[in-house]
Amino acid sequence: xxxxxxxxxxxxxxxxxxxxxxxxxxxxxxxxxxxxxxxxxxxxxxxxxxxxxxxxxxxxxxxxxxxxxxxxxxxxxxxxxxxxxxxxxxxxxxxxxxxxxxxxxxxxxxxxxxxxxxxxxxxxxxxxxxxxxxxxxxxxxxxxxxxxxxxxxxxxxxxxxxxxxxxxxxxxxxxxxxxxxxxxxxxxxxxxxxxxxxxxxxxxxxxxxxxxxxxxxxxxxxxxxxxxxxxxxxxxxxxxxxxxxxxxxxxxxxxxxxxxxxxxxxxxxxxxxxxxxxxxxxxxxx
Ligand code: C2E
Ligand code: MG
Ligand code: MG
Ligand code: MG
Numbered sequence: 001x002x003x004x005x006x007x008x009x010x011x012x013x014x015x016x017x018x019x020x021x022x023x024x025x026x027x028x029x030x031x032x033x034x035x036x037x038x039x040x041x042x043x044x045x046x047x048x049x050x051x052x053x054x055x056x057x058x059x060x061x062x063x064x065x066x067x068x069x070x071x072x073x074x075x076x077x078x079x080x081x082x083x084x085x086x087x088x089x090x091x092x093x094x095x096x097x098x099x100x101x102x103x104x105x106x107x108x109x110x111x112x113x114x115x116x117x118x119x120x121x122x123x124x125x126x127x128x129x130x131x132x133x134x135x136x137x138x139x140x141x142x143x144x145x146x147x148x149x150x151x152x153x154x155x156x157x158x159x160x161x162x163x164x165x166x167x168x169x170x171x172x173x174x175x176x177x178x179x180x181x182x183x184x185x186x187x188x189x190x191x192x193x194x195x196x197x198x199x200x201x202x203x204x205x206x207x208x209x210x211x212x213x214x215x216x217x218x219x220x221x222x223x224x225x226x227x228x229x230x231x232x233x234x235x236x237x238x239x240x241x242x243x244x245x246x247x248x249x250x251x252x253x254x255x256x257x258x259x260x261x262x263x264x265x266x267x268x269x270x271x272x273x274x275x276x277x278x279x280x281x282x283x284x285x286x
Pocket of ligand 1: 239
């Protein structure tokens with residue numbers, strides 16, 4: 001009887017596991033076709049100068065418009081794409097779409113500063129990555145100075161030497177380089193100085209923490225002054241409240257993005273935001 005029960009619970013367990021891995025396998029095979037089927041699209045989230053409330057950048061964020069499951073965020077498929085070896089293909093699609101869009105905005109006379117594109121680790125380890133990026137810029141007519149590439153701090157720490165060579169080449173082309181999710185790794189000031197960075201993005205966890213307690217405020221302030229002392233453009237991500245924005249501005253962080261300003265939106269909605277910003281009103285008290 002005990003044996004029977006044991007077997008039942010065993011088969012119950014494996015069945016649900018099978019279902020889960022079947023679903024996973026299905027998603028994997030769908031992802032193979034997603035590029036060719038044009039199911040990968042970009043959303044855009046504006047980045048603001050806190051003093052003037054003007055748009056100084058736009059981050060491109062990938063979405064998968066899955067025919068059965070609806071719109072999937074990157075958390076559902078980016079790691080899978082890395083494991084499947086698809087991330088460099090997907091990265092090229094994203095970069096091309098983003099640069100094409102930027103080039104269109106420029107030809108319409110719209111000011112957006114820079115378009116920020118997330119780059120996955122494996123892309124940055126490719127020997128000819130900077131050549132590929134240069135080719136995309138040429139093909140889409142997007143100037144290098146309008147492009148920012150975002151690389152996560154954790155990836156850079158794990159692969160410093162390979163990454164630095166490529167980053168130097170990209171920077172030499174005039175492309176901006178941002179370190180994303182900053183504060184979650186353990187980079188030292190001396191390591192940061194070796195990187196050709198232009199922008200430091202404070203991770204959301206510290207931004208949210210600002211409203212929670214004094215320790216977090218101390219950390220946020222330290223990150224801001226680290227960025228400022230390296231003459232980097234410091235931007236806070238995940239800003240959700242006016243209090244967070246106020247604290248950041250008062251402590252020397254000049255730029256921010258987050259739900260307080262706008263969620264990531266589709267191309268027609270971002271176009272509207274860009275055309276409407278002729279005379280922005282200041283958000284914060286002077
Ligand atoms: P990330 O680059 O750090 O992007 C910020 C994430 O925070 C985005 O999630 C964005 O929608 C979300 N966010 C923005 N403002 C707020 C806010 O005020 N509150 C909260 N709670 N969240 C906010 P998303 O779009 O789901 O992207 C998640 C991550 O996926 C990104 O983190 C990035 O690492 C990765 N990712 C996105 N697009 C791409 C891509 O094209 N290529 C690669 N390799 N990775 C991408
Ligand atoms: Mg990012
Ligand atoms: Mg980030
Ligand atoms: Mg993040």
